[in-house]
Amino acid sequence: MAETTIRDRSIHRKAVRDYHWEGVDCVPYKDDGRALFKTVTRQVLFSDPELSGELRHFEVAPGGFSTLERHEHMHAVLILRGRGHCLVGSEVRRVELHDLVTVPPRTWHQFRATLDEPLGFLCMVNAGRDKPQLPTIEDVAALETDPEIAKFLDNCVAAS
Amino acid sequence: MAETTIRDRSIHRKAVRDYHWEGVDCVPYKDDGRALFKTVTRQVLFSDPELSGELRHFEVAPGGFSTLERHEHMHAVLILRGRGHCLVGSEVRRVELHDLVTVPPRTWHQFRATLDEPLGFLCMVNAGRDKPQLPTIEDVAALETDPEIAKFLDNCVAAS
Numbered sequence: 287m288a289e290t291t292i293r294d295r296s297i298h299r300k301a302v303r304d305y306h307w308e309g310v311d312c313v314p315y316k317d318d319g320r321a322l323f324k325t326v327t328r329q330v331l332f333s334d335p336e337l338s339g340e341l342r343h344f345e346v347a348p349g350g351f352s353t354l355e356r357h358e359h360m361h362a363v364l365i366l367r368g369r370g371h372c373l374v375g376s377e378v379r380r381v382e383l384h385d386l387v388t389v390p391p392r393t394w395h396q397f398r399a400t401l402d403e404p405l406g407f408l409c410m411v412n413a414g415r416d417k418p419q420l421p422t423i424e425d426v427a428a429l430e431t432d433p434e435i436a437k438f439l440d441n442c443v444a445a446s
Numbered sequence: 447m448a449e450t451t452i453r454d455r456s457i458h459r460k461a462v463r464d465y466h467w468e469g470v471d472c473v474p475y476k477d478d479g480r481a482l483f484k485t486v487t488r489q490v491l492f493s494d495p496e497l498s499g500e501l502r503h504f505e506v507a508p509g510g511f512s513t514l515e516r517h518e519h520m521h522a523v524l525i526l527r528g529r530g531h532c533l534v535g536s537e538v539r540r541v542e543l544h545d546l547v548t549v550p551p552r553t554w555h556q557f558r559a560t561l562d563e564p565l566g567f568l569c570m571v572n573a574g575r576d577k578p579q580l581p582t583i584e585d586v587a588a589l590e591t592d593p594e595i596a597k598f599l600d601n602c603v604a605a606s
Binding site for chain 2: 388
């Protein structure tokens with residue numbers, strides 16, 4: 287895959303300071319200028335022709351948030367650092383260390399860090415997957431008919 | 447897959463005490479009576495028809511060890527708790543929190559906890575995969591021609 291950034295395929299890659307790993311590039315979350323997100327980095331921990339899944343680590347800085355998006359493929363998320371909130375479909379949940387989040391296919395989702403610490407999470411995906419779809423103004427308006435979702439999304443906008 | 451033990455497919459499953467998760471069964475590592483291992487549990491965190499990979503959490507009790515085995519499929523491991531050692535092919539490595547371990551196809555491997563704390567690790571695998579192969583006496587003898595591997599394997603036997 288074009289996004290693979292593993293430089294080191296050795297059997298043992300040590301965790302180094304502050305949630306980084308030997309031989310793993312830490313890159314900006316996305317190159318897509320359309321995507322609304324704030325202060326997110328991405329590290330691909332495992333990606334290999336022999337593996338049908340990939341494991342990535344995303345880190346959202348305090349007050350930051352990932353893109354609101356949906357796609358055909360699923361996300362399987364484990365919180366590795368900090369606390370925050372996520373929107374998955376019609377649910378806003380507070381998430382904390384080691385919590386599991388399942389993002390089903392075709393489901394709007396976004397992750398948001400608290401203001402005081404980074405939110406880091408592992409995300410397992412299929413190696414072969416579709417590109418994310420961004421919401422239209424109408425999609426956002428539909429989501430915001432739920433007051434809790436409106437508050438979640440407003441907080442993201444307010445923090446940007 | 448027959449081994450899938452997720453009872454709860456909700457979008458948010460909270461981490462509870464001592465590395466357990468809501469809606470996830472904690473089961474013995476293996477049912478195979480032939481396999482030499484000690485005090486290991488298994489929790490399947492993510493397994494879904496829409497995902498081509500699975501994410502499991504294994505915990506090896508202090509002094510315990512996983513089965514020495516090999517197979518066609520790969521393991522992608524992230525240490526989530528404690529410290530220990532692993533054998534991968536001809537390498538014995540000390541592993542600790544958040545280290546990454548890649549087990550290539552057809553490669554003998556085993557994980558061992560230290561005596562003072564559990565070793566917990568995430569393991570990503572392909573959902574479709576072959577069964578492990580156990581070593582013959584000749585395989586073990588060949589591995590033990592390396593003094594470091596011999597010491598690693600002897601420690602496992604001594605702890606059993």
